[in-house]
Amino acid sequence: MIKIDIDRCDLCGTCVGVCPVDCLELSEQVLTVNQNICTSCGKCVIICPMTALTIDQGQG
């Protein structure tokens, strides 16, 4: 599963643009991930300019 560090997130939406399964959503001032759809592919983790996203291996 993907973990979001809201302190690092700049709300830029770049991760949303690359998510192949559309599980990320940037609503009003918060980024959320729908863990039910997320495949932990890691594209969002790579593209995030602020390294705000990580794959949580423990529960992946």
Place this chain on the structure above:
Amino acid sequence: MRDKYDIIVVGGGPAGSTAAKWAAMSGAAVALFERDREIGIPVRCAEATAMDDLKKYVEVDETWFASIIDCVRFISPSGIPVEVHLPIKGVVLNRRIFDNDLAIQAASEGAEIFTKAYVHDVEFNPGDYVKVRVRHIGEGRIVKARIIIAADGIESRIARFAGIRTQAALQDVESCVQILAGNIQLPPNRIDIYVSERWAPGGYAWVFPKSSRSANIGLGVIGNKIKTESPLQLLNKFLKEIYPDVVPVATIAGGVPVARSLKTIARDGLLIVGDAARQANPVSGGGILAALRSGKLAGEIAGQAIHKNDPTISTLKEYQLAWDKTVGKEYRRFYRIKEWMQTLPDEYYDEMANWLMNLKPDEVTLTKIFKLAVKNKPSLLLDVIKVFAGY
């Protein structure tokens, strides 16, 4: 807010506001929904563009300009500077003012602008109104429209509700970080471009003056070339080494599409514009001009579709056709250049810079660079120069 509009634009960047303006000028009832509380804030852009091209699409206002540029300095990987004097004028914008003004222009033509208006769902119904679910200042509403113009930027989620796959490949996105630097003094007429695998793999670092004492300093890394160091770490390294004394006054992040434009940018009841349609120059990453151009095209054609009472693809396809045979075609060529540039090693740029260094400064013209390019690689490098020079 009404229950029904002819055209709803989602996103209040340059593409969205321009589309809203031209759609409203056609006489259609237009609403623009912007998620953030203010148009133009936060700025997620290095803010440089070409003045003459800007003038083609909008009536420019002096207050938009932070600095006027007539010189580009390329710094090679080993640090050799090459100054190129531009035959055209560049400009570093104040995007806060620019974006705001474009929205105000749209409003002046009768478009209604709503900020703090987040569109969380769109339902496309063949032969019927499109249903837009929006939360405006916390209040949920369902608003109907004949046509949606998706101008929602790098995220490009709106078009996905119509079943269009807008997801970008990592190799087609630049991951960027930028600071607004204080405690810096630069020539106000020159922008600097640093090309190096060390600073910005697959992309470049930039220093764009915003005033006599401030600058946008940032870099972008191609998604599939991000390895152990994040763009943020790379920028910190760059600053430490090249500009150790600057004081960051702001730090912003963002993604830039450096892709082929989306194949499908028109559907029944839907047009996609700007970054959402991946309409940015794939070499420079510049998206402002494409946004203005596609916004104008989309706004005009959506307006015509309302007039003809035909919000379907049979009228809306005109937007796709017009884009594909003009900028779309050009950007497909630029995309091939981008792919080629990705393969060039740092030594290539150093070799070129070395050659140019032996020329007198006033001899470093685009023609000279062209001659060198012809020697090394006939057709492609010329295109590269053209791209950066804003031709």
